[in-house]
Amino acid sequence: MEWKQMGNGNPPIATSPSVEKMFAAVRSNPPNNPQDRPAYERILTDLSTVIANRRDRIENSEENMPALLQFFIFGGAVCVFLLA
Secondary structure (H helix, E strand, O other), X not given: OHHXXXXXXXXXXXXXXXXXXXXXXXXXXXXXXXXXXXXXXHHHHHHHHHHHHHHHHHHHXXXXXXXXXXXXXXXXXXXXXXXX
């Protein structure tokens, strides 16, 4: 679903509630003893990484080709057309 929306140029919104539910589930079950603390911290770190990667995918799906690159591509096409 998310990839389909990004392919159409729309930022995905439908998965945001799912991400919030994951964070809520993790936060609602804090470690009961010191031995569980490292695993809990690892879960939070991994979840933060997943969210950061998702944010990067969304931002990258919205990016366009840099203007200078567009200029060279179209300028090159015009030169090839005129010289052919």
